[in-house]
Structure formats: C-alpha cells, structure tokens
Amino acid sequence: MTIPSKKHWRAEVEWEDSVVLHEGWQPIADILARRRSVRCLSVGFVLADDRRGIALAASVHGSEAVGVTMIPRRAVVRRRRLVRSQEGKQ
Secondary structure: OOOOOOOOOEEEEEEEEOOOOOOOOOOHHHHHHOOOOEEEEEEEEEEEEEOOEEEEEEEEEOOEEEEEEEEEHHHEEEEEEEOOOOOOOO
16 A cells, blocks of 8 residues: 655645536526625645645545646635544554
C-alpha cells in the first residue's frame, strides 16, 4: 500500500460555487429573483494552495492524483487542515 506523500495534507474546504439554470426560456425578472450561489464543502488532499487557489484531489497514489477539484482563491470561504486521528493506532 502506498501512503500519500506527507506534502499532500488533507483539508476541508468550504467554497462558493455558481449555479446554472437549465429550465429553458424564462422571463429575466424571474431568473434574477432566483439569483444565488451554492456553498460547497469538499475534503481531499491538497496538491497546491497558493494565490491562484486550491487544487484538491480525492485520491493520491505516489506521484499521481485523481478526482481533482480546482477552487479559485476568490471562491474559498474557509479551509482547515485535517489531522489524522491517533485513535486505534498501535
């Protein structure tokens, strides 16, 4: 079993995403009345955390990653580093 590199820590990121409406033609007033964004909560391995944003991977194996979400810095509401529990460790 390959353990992800210690440089790829786990984090929980709360971020704001956009909404796409797929209901066909509608009056603009109705569309604007429903204008909103969505708060998302993602957990994963941090591949990058810099001025551009956070790259968060669902899985890391050696030097490869899969399920990567790119979150722009301006969309990040909050983030926190997750620490592995010592419970059950022998």
